[in-house]
Amino acid sequence: MKTSPFDNHKENTWCPGCGNFGILSSMKAAFEELGLAPEDLLIVSGIGQAAKLPHYIHANGFNGLHGRALPAAFGAHVANSKLKLVVNTGDGDALAEGGNHFIHAIRKNMDITHLIHDNQVYGLTKGQAAPTTPLGQKTTLQIEGVRVDPLNPVTLAISLGCSFVARANAGDQPFMKEILMAALNHRGYALIDILQPCVTFNKVNTYQWFKDRVYAVPESYDPYDKVAAFSESLKWGDDGIPIGILYKEDKPAYYDRLDHIKTDHLAAVERKPTDIQPLLNQLKF
Amino acid sequence: MKTSPFDNHKENTWCPGCGNFGILSSMKAAFEELGLAPEDLLIVSGIGQAAKLPHYIHANGFNGLHGRALPAAFGAHVANSKLKLVVNTGDGDALAEGGNHFIHAIRKNMDITHLIHDNQVYGLTKGQAAPTTPLGQKTTLQIEGVRVDPLNPVTLAISLGCSFVARANAGDQPFMKEILMAALNHRGYALIDILQPCVTFNKVNTYQWFKDRVYAVPESYDPYDKVAAFSESLKWGDDGIPIGILYKEDKPAYYDRLDHIKTDHLAAVERKPTDIQPLLNQLKF
Amino acid sequence: MRINILIGGSAGHGINTIDQFLTRLLTKKGFHFHSYKDYMSRIRGGTNFTHVTLSDQPVHCHDDALDVIVALTSEIIKEHYDRLTENGLIICDADVVLPEPCRHQVTRLNFKEILKETGNTKGYSMVALGAIVKAIGLEESTLNHLVDKRWTEAIIDANTKTARMAYEATHCVLISIPKTNEDHLVMSGNQAVALGALAAGVGFYSAYPMAPSTGVMSYLTQYETRYPLVVEQAEDEIAAINSIISAASNGLRSMTSTSGGGFSLMVEGLGFAAVAEVPVVMLDVQRPGPATGMATRTEQSDLNFVLDASQGEFPRIILSFNSIEDAFYKTFRAFNLSDKYRVPVILLSDQYLADSTSTVREPDLKALKIDLHLVKEVREDYRHHDLRTLVQDRVVPGMTSQIVMNDSHEHDENGSVTESASNRAAMNDRRMSKLNEIIKEIEEPRLIGDPEAKDILICWGSTAGVVAAAVDNLTGQGRSVGALIFGDLYPLPTKTLTKLIERGARLINVEGNYQGQLRQLISRELAYPIHHSILKYDGRQFSPGYILKAYEEMIQK
Amino acid sequence: MRINILIGGSAGHGINTIDQFLTRLLTKKGFHFHSYKDYMSRIRGGTNFTHVTLSDQPVHCHDDALDVIVALTSEIIKEHYDRLTENGLIICDADVVLPEPCRHQVTRLNFKEILKETGNTKGYSMVALGAIVKAIGLEESTLNHLVDKRWTEAIIDANTKTARMAYEATHCVLISIPKTNEDHLVMSGNQAVALGALAAGVGFYSAYPMAPSTGVMSYLTQYETRYPLVVEQAEDEIAAINSIISAASNGLRSMTSTSGGGFSLMVEGLGFAAVAEVPVVMLDVQRPGPATGMATRTEQSDLNFVLDASQGEFPRIILSFNSIEDAFYKTFRAFNLSDKYRVPVILLSDQYLADSTSTVREPDLKALKIDLHLVKEVREDYRHHDLRTLVQDRVVPGMTSQIVMNDSHEHDENGSVTESASNRAAMNDRRMSKLNEIIKEIEEPRLIGDPEAKDILICWGSTAGVVAAAVDNLTGQGRSVGALIFGDLYPLPTKTLTKLIERGARLINVEGNYQGQLRQLISRELAYPIHHSILKYDGRQFSPGYILKAYEEMIQK
Numbered sequence A, B: 001m002k003t004s005p006f007d008n009h010k011e012n013t014w015c016p017g018c019g020n021f022g023i024l025s026s027m028k029a030a031f032e033e034l035g036l037a038p039e040d041l042l043i044v045s046g047i048g049q050a051a052k053l054p055h056y057i058h059a060n061g062f063n064g065l066h067g068r069a070l071p072a073a074f075g076a077h078v079a080n081s082k083l084k085l086v087v088n089t090g091d092g093d094a095l096a097e098g099g100n101h102f103i104h105a106i107r108k109n110m111d112i113t114h115l116i117h118d119n120q121v122y123g124l125t126k127g128q129a130a131p132t133t134p135l136g137q138k139t140t141l142q143i144e145g146v147r148v149d150p151l152n153p154v155t156l157a158i159s160l161g162c163s164f165v166a167r168a169n170a171g172d173q174p175f176m177k178e179i180l181m182a183a184l185n186h187r188g189y190a191l192i193d194i195l196q197p198c199v200t201f202n203k204v205n206t207y208q209w210f211k212d213r214v215y216a217v218p219e220s221y222d223p224y225d226k227v228a229a230f231s232e233s234l235k236w237g238d239d240g241i242p243i244g245i246l247y248k249e250d251k252p253a254y255y256d257r258l259d260h261i262k263t264d265h266l267a268a269v270e271r272k273p274t275d276i277q278p279l280l281n282q283l284k285f
Numbered sequence C, D: 001m002r003i004n005i006l007i008g009g010s011a012g013h014g015i016n017t018i019d020q021f022l023t024r025l026l027t028k029k030g031f032h033f034h035s036y037k038d039y040m041s042r043i044r045g046g047t048n049f050t051h052v053t054l055s056d057q058p059v060h061c062h063d064d065a066l067d068v069i070v071a072l073t074s075e076i077i078k079e080h081y082d083r084l085t086e087n088g089l090i091i092c093d094a095d096v097v098l099p100e101p102c103r104h105q106v107t108r109l110n111f112k113e114i115l116k117e118t119g120n121t122k123g124y125s126m127v128a129l130g131a132i133v134k135a136i137g138l139e140e141s142t143l144n145h146l147v148d149k150r151w152t153e154a155i156i157d158a159n160t161k162t163a164r165m166a167y168e169a170t171h172c173v174l175i176s177i178p179k180t181n182e183d184h185l186v187m188s189g190n191q192a193v194a195l196g197a198l199a200a201g202v203g204f205y206s207a208y209p210m211a212p213s214t215g216v217m218s219y220l221t222q223y224e225t226r227y228p229l230v231v232e233q234a235e236d237e238i239a240a241i242n243s244i245i246s247a248a249s250n251g252l253r254s255m256t257s258t259s260g261g262g263f264s265l266m267v268e269g270l271g272f273a274a275v276a277e278v279p280v281v282m283l284d285v286q287r288p289g290p291a292t293g294m295a296t297r298t299e300q301s302d303l304n305f306v307l308d309a310s311q312g313e314f315p316r317i318i319l320s321f322n323s324i325e326d327a328f329y330k331t332f333r334a335f336n337l338s339d340k341y342r343v344p345v346i347l348l349s350d351q352y353l354a355d356s357t358s359t360v361r362e363p364d365l366k367a368l369k370i371d372l373h374l375v376k377e378v379r380e381d382y383r384h385h386d387l388r389t390l391v392q393d394r395v396v397p398g399m400t401s402q403i404v405m406n407d408s409h410e411h412d413e414n415g416s417v418t419e420s421a422s423n424r425a426a427m428n429d430r431r432m433s434k435l436n437e438i439i440k441e442i443e444e445p446r447l448i449g450d451p452e453a454k455d456i457l458i459c460w461g462s463t464a465g466v467v468a469a470a471v472d473n474l475t476g477q478g479r480s481v482g483a484l485i486f487g488d489l490y491p492l493p494t495k496t497l498t499k500l501i502e503r504g505a506r507l508i509n510v511e512g513n514y515q516g517q518l519r520q521l522i523s524r525e526l527a528y529p530i531h532h533s534i535l536k537y538d539g540r541q542f543s544p545g546y547i548l549k550a551y552e553e554m555i556q557k
């Protein structure tokens, strides 16, 4: 087996055959191809199966609270914008517990790559519905089927004006690696919704199910057309599932909006208590 | 002055001229016109200026926590689906602190009317930016101007497939009352984004500013066309601001999805400890 | 007399299935048992085991010594071999490595072979079951009960055949133990809570999945139709607590469950329920913290947290479960207390208890009474927060034509916001004074063993069972020791405690946490210092042996 | 000698402006002052006032008796008339209703008339200022300082003219009081925190607006460029705490502020910071709870809450502010403590202190030292959670080529998830043992008044100033009483307390809450009961008179 500078030797606790393995390999491959070193990276996650990923890669890691990966990524970005930030979240992590952060993180357009491991289920807690589980689908908890409408992360991100929105299929690693590289090269919020089979708890949305339905958006597709992208994003299931870069928007990344910050490593700025003397002087009357 | 069965005699602490007064009057008028009685209603809110509303109307009230009006509405709906539920939230209440509930409440399509008092500012806490404050607009806190992109509640709701999405202008009470009545008559989640001037903290988005920009969507407008509605919802500011019913979708309301619940007043069901005897019997081997 | 069987392997080996059928068979045969699960936070692989303790008496904890180890992997032997009694028996798969030399009886079964022969490739659990049934001296016909309504005839046949083969191949027989003739139920700690809530008439349950509490929701969700009940997975714990508060404020008994991390997110809601005087029941199934901690391990370290969680001051009731049976009754009682006093009730369980299963005496449902304390007809002089009384029935919307306001601010008697200083003080007095009423209904801790003993062990929650076993053991040795077992925790019942203090007993607190949190509470409330502690905070429950050893060391000093 | 001026009207009357300029003028003239705001949770209307106490000595609280009332509405007279001293003076608008007969000197100014005459329609505050300056015996030239850099010349002229007219029209002159010659700064409680944080080198501040804490953010936001600093309004408090933890884990000093309701939402994050051993500083500006409570009122009722907030067990440091000056130093110190021990530090302020302004001695910035405790070069044997030591510098990403893992589970020395029982126990020991190190740096409470007195008042936080004034007063009457003032609260410093207990002092706790939360903490830690309490929980701060009265009543019994 090929080795990578990003390998680490911790025991992996994912189920054999889990779609997460493909995501992990593609990430390592993309990092290598982009010439990134472990110390250039910070892999941020919440809690869940997907969120275990930082433990399985040799790089800086931040494995925070369930649902809170995006605020964590934001804090890291403020402290050190030189770090290449990759956020790995489950669909529950990103869209249920963390849903509020998702909509607001996009508004900042901070420079991160955000992977939703979209297995349409809660893996770690044994199979309950995720926000992306289809209406009517039965789960270990929703035994009569889910009764609320699913949420489409791609549609949602487009509506919020996310500056890079893509979808990939964990069953197709070369394609996924390309998307990952494009996302890593994008300056701003790059979201990738990754169709990730959960071989244990999701018996519907399998490798084969996705293989039978995904199609890459054609060359002619214009990701800059918001309304068209919205329309395309609504496709799902038997109508086909578009993968590739679905939406792009040019706008300043978060750090580029901070006119007053002249450094890319705020944590490295030297500070002294005496710096505040001018402020004290203002308080004399 | 006209009196209404919904008047109560508590001191009102809104600033003179605040857009909330118009919203309150239109609500009362709509309730009267629909023949609703105070005991038929439950007015639910979070915390903020808008959220004070339940205290200013003679009807059942639930003034909960900041950001948590929608889960509260959900609980009330489960307990007693006969109550007419009206949720009054600020833009911060609904979209910042309460943003996660917003996206998930819509997925349930529960039968409520949700008014966002969209003053594009935090009124009660003295003028900080709300999620709807335009990019670059200066506030008491964002003194150099807001640096994150605004969130459009109408676009967001459409992308989530909210079954009734409208916009009204607090400066135009008759129009607002019509929209309110349509919303109250809708079975499912009816969202109204109300353009509400804050005369104290928002010196940009004034009555006049809105008056100069709003236009009602034409008769020919088809609110059932999701992509067209999405496109229309993107208009803002000098391009004109569409008001009226922008989107509709026919789908089962939450209670209609609960096949197993045969009552519309779950709280009134008589229950006895002995009801569980069959379950105990299952645990004998 | 108790027999302890530990059955272990990887996630995926069907350890759960073995546990489930074994305990059913045992119950059928008239035994009492207690069974607890030790599993890792992963779906496949790793090392999991279940530990079944059977007896002719009700059992509330496991023992240290093992009579039988069923090992599907070598790790199980490595970890637990030392606990096997002299006459103990090992049942293991062909490739399991045993210590050399092995001083014990061994039945080595070739699981794969047996399964190949019976054409039952997934029947690992059946092999184990057949062997265990033989080992503990039950007749072969016991295996006729290996049935499940989800199975076809063919599956049942294959399974029974598999189990029979294993039965035959097992040579070692343990002395069989006396049985009882009582009829018991079998439930897990989480199920007991769900059943208690259903008995109390819960109509709405909303929660966000979180180990080890999810079992409550999984159980309830099966009975949505029958009761009728709405079980809804919330988008997060904040939604869960806020929606149950609102449902309860509309007269529907409502509940949520979580573990510490989720409880953290419910803290603001807790205070809201209290100030609005809306009755809610919240279950915290404790696991080791802080933060994500250890998802599938146990600890008793949230007492301090729930005792003062949320800003400001308000009354609350905290009850802990001493056994699975107790979980049923405490949950039922929580609803009545909450409705009567209009205060939040927090139930403290833990992973050990929640994931354990045991035999339980059948509750007498007719003896239970639901009391909702709702106003049923219009009352002219109704005040929602009546300063003239502490305990009052309440109005909910839509039950009468009366309107009502529930509010999260400080408010006046009708729920209107007010900044009045005198109203504030009066409302605070009203709320806090409820504690003086509530304490009258709080149950004193149970004193077991020798009530006049010099040494009294103090414990709470699921540690009760282990402490009781330790006390039994010491008493069996002819030694005098007692234990004070707290179920109700707050407001702290102090009568029995005070008497013990007055007679000069030496108190020794036994808690599954670092700080001795009940000890801290006692110190805070009675200004009385407990100087001796037996603590454990490695993510695992106490065992009787652990307590005995620590106790011996303590008194040696 | 102290002079008390209360200036009140409706929101919109510019009470804040009066306060701001009056206190500036007083400082210019060499006075010390303390000024606190009493305002309602609304933007317009209602009744608000500011209470300015001036002296030649530093002042840390208001007094009960008033020397001057400036009333723009009749409500102000109705509420505060009784507090006016015999020689006290009323300055009021034309339509303000006074008691009949009025035993006091009155200057009735027709505000509207004056403003019409000077063409300065919005100049209410200037009329009031002119009158007050005359009333307290300052020269007319004082009014030359009514300038502000945002004003045009024309505005300045109109304002000065307006103030002069009022000055002239005011006839009553109070005896003027001695001034000091020291140079002081003027700051509010919230500003002091912001300045302390800036002095400590804060680089990231994220919070969600919440009264009465928002002032910290509003102040900092003005200086983003200068420091450089990122101040970001978060979408909610959960985002705020999680982003500062992450920024801090990357080596940037970070802070958040909130009030109790927001703190409730940060509880899970607090535990995360602790288990990941990431240093963060959190400010809780207390207001009355539970839940939304009273947004613009004061209380000291979050101590219990923050003491044990979050599931599981972990070390934390809790510091409270005894004065505005203290808030500056404690905030500065919080960062160093947090970085050194890698534990969260919680700062407790309250609305009274946060919204108060006072003169403050200029800090000697050169005496302060920032200590980040970061690893600057690759260390071969680095372990992120080193079991061999309690106090260790830490690696952050991107400062060296070393990589590092910050994790919210129980983890091993390198931040990897593990379910090992022995590791769990060892890590828990490591974390909790830090408290034994931290206590060495915790400051003992300050003993003031007669250290040998029989009666010792015990207090914490902003109540310090009021208690000190009460003790001064009693001492002035020739009576012997002392007070023990706690700033650092947890780990609880017990040395001084123990000595007092040993010598048999009668302890009387004075707290702005219902339960006596410091009393409870002392009882919990020392198993020592404090039997006498002076408590207040009506949303308003103590006054010295309130304490004196309660004390007299207490000793009478």
Ligand SMILES: Cc1ncc(C[n+]2csc(CCOP(=O)(O)OP(=O)(O)O)c2C)c(N)n1
Residues within 6 Å of the ligand: A047, A048, A049, A050, A051, A066, A089, A090, A091, A092, A093, A094, A117, A119, A121, A122, A123, A124, A125, A130, C208, C209, C210, C211, C261, C262, C265, C292
């Ligand atoms: C506050 C909190 N609530 C709940 C949990 C329990 N929990 C852990 S992971 C998870 C969801 C997992 O689903 P997802 O995010 O989709 O990740 P996956 O395992 O499917 O990759 C939940 C509910 C938690 N750790 N913290």
Ligand SMILES: Cc1ncc(C[n+]2csc(CCOP(=O)(O)OP(=O)(O)O)c2C)c(N)n1
Residues within 6 Å of the ligand: B047, B048, B049, B050, B051, B066, B089, B090, B091, B092, B093, B094, B117, B119, B121, B122, B123, B124, B125, B130, D208, D209, D210, D211, D261, D262, D265, D292
């Ligand atoms: C948990 C919590 N955080 C913060 C606050 C403080 N707060 C009260 S209202 C409000 C925002 C008000 O803005 P919006 O929701 O837009 O309502 P508006 O006043 O503009 O109508 C905030 C931040 C609070 N009450 N609770």
Ligand code: SF4
Residues within 6 Å of the ligand: A013, A014, A015, A017, A018, A019, A020, A049, A050, A119, A123, A124, A197, A198, A199, A200, A201, C043
């Ligand atoms: S449960 Fe599902 S998502 Fe989790 S590791 Fe197994 S296959 Fe993957």
Ligand code: SF4
Residues within 6 Å of the ligand: B013, B014, B015, B017, B018, B019, B020, B049, B119, B123, B124, B197, B198, B199, B200, B201, D043
């Ligand atoms: S501050 Fe703004 S939103 Fe609030 S009452 Fe005044 S005008 Fe209305």
Ligand SMILES: [Mg+2]
Residues within 6 Å of the ligand: A048, A090, A091, A092, A117, A118, A119, A120, A121, A122, A123, A130
């Ligand atoms: Mg998932």
Ligand SMILES: [Mg+2]
Residues within 6 Å of the ligand: B048, B090, B091, B092, B117, B118, B119, B120, B121, B122, B123, B130
């Ligand atoms: Mg607003």
